[in-house]
Amino acid sequence: MDVGQLKQEIVAYSKEIGIDKIGFASADVFGELKERLKRQQTLGYQSGFEKGSIEERTEPKRLLPEAQSILSIAIAYPSRMKNAPKGTREERRGIFCRASWGTDYHVILRERLEKLSAFIEEKVPGASTKVMVDTGELSDRAVAERAGIGFSGKNCAIITPEFGSYVYLGELITNIPFIPDSPVEDSCGDCRKCLDACPTGALVQGGQLNAQRCLSFLTQTKGFLADEFRVELGNRVYGCDTCQQVCPKNKQMDFHFHPEAEPQPEAAKPKLKPMLRISNREFKETFGHMAGSWRGKKPIQRNAIIALAHFKDETAVDELVAVMNNDPRPVIRGTAAWTLGKIGTDEAITAIKEAMEKETDDQVLFEMEKGLDFQKNRY
Structure with a gap:
């Protein structure tokens, strides 16, 4: 098996199936990440949504014992909405974050990763693969950073040279020993716009996030929201894009490559008052295709009520x-x-x-x- 030739074929095939960027990394232990996760755990900065133990999240061989390489993929999503509906004094609107505008990104990424997996297994009979998207144990960002997809910005997002940070990330572990790609150089420099703009001070310092204060996390919780966060919520009903919006690397970044990533404007910027009386069935019909629906309607309704206070x-x-x-x-x-x-x-x-x-x-x-x-x- 010519691994170099196979890598070229995989890169070419990835473009055919709608993958915007692909990188190859070793399946070595993520030692630096392991120490960082331990610190986050000690400080109480984790969200609680993380899957698996710290060992499972940093040791690929625990997930695929014969792991040799990890393929990281990125798919660009839009940062601007075409024909965005405008709120009025009588009909105020909320907003979902950009990553939740289109079809659930888990579906978008998994479809492409499974095609990639089938392609590899067809080329190399007996090859082992394991596909993961966000809900898997591995850190999508750590894998993407090692695979040269982009660098990890001060806002804790992967920033790609081509698409900024408006990318969905997923990965595939395999037992094929690919030559790794080189990481992208960090180019945040002295910029601290994301740290200064974070509404709740959740970005403790460059590259360190206290998830317990992050509006993106808080919009997904189900209990009462602390008063200090209600004041900062604005009209967000799911997620927060502030640290991406202020990033200079995202200036002019707006890509419309994938129809399934395009927003349904009435769902992505919903009227707030109808959210108060929406039934479970109506919620699934209107928002069920979006990643932002995963916690059900209760957090979205609570946030919509707070948004009405904002207005x-x-x-x-x-x-x-x-x-x-x-x-x-x-x-x-x-x-x-x-x-x-x-x-x-x-x-x-x-x-x-x-x-x-x-x-x-x-x-x-x-x-x-x-x-x-x-x-x-x-x-």
Whole structure:
């Protein structure tokens, strides 16, 4: 088997099946990453969404015992929405992050990686492969960095020379000993725009993220959102792009190579008020194709309610009152009460006081008190 020739054929085939960039890395232990993950764990900076132990996330041979190489792939996605709908005073809109605009990227990447796997196994009978996308144990970013896809920026994203950081990443482990590609040189330099722009200070320092403070993570949680984060949420209903938007490496980066990565504008920038009463079936029909739907509708609804507070949307008062009075979920009832207090109309304040008389959940009552406190603090 001529491994060099096979590598060339794989690169050529990857372009045929819609892979924008491919790189080859060794399957050696990710020693530096292992130490970094241990520090993150000690500091309590992990999100809790990570899969596998630190060993599984840094030792490819634990996932494929005969591993020799890892292939990393990148697929560019759009940073600008064509025909983006505009919110109005009567119909405010939320926003999903760019990585969740189109079809779930796990589907997009897995389809291409499985084609790549089949191609390799056809060329090399008996070859072993293991495909992974985001939900796998390995760090997509660490693999991509080692494979020369891009460098790891201060915003903790892989920044490619060709597409900036607007790329989906996935990998394939194999037992074929490919010659590794060279890493890309880090070119953040003295720039710290992402650190300065992060709304919650989640970027502790260049390359270190406290996921517990990251809005992208927080939009996916299901409980009550801490007040300090509600203030910074704006109209985000899923994810956060701030550290990518301010990055100079992303200037003019906007690629529309893949139809399935294109947003459905009404889903990517949804009207907020209809989100309050959406059924499970309607949620799946409207948002089920997007990566941002993976936690279900509860976090998205909670974030939509907070976004209405951001806009101080008086047109939403009646619907928020209905949610506060009737929704069976304490997080949704309580967040609606807090938002009504933020909006602060006489009708909203009266509704909170009336609802308090029959509310039995302590956390919801606490949110109601906070809602009324906004009114007290106005005078």
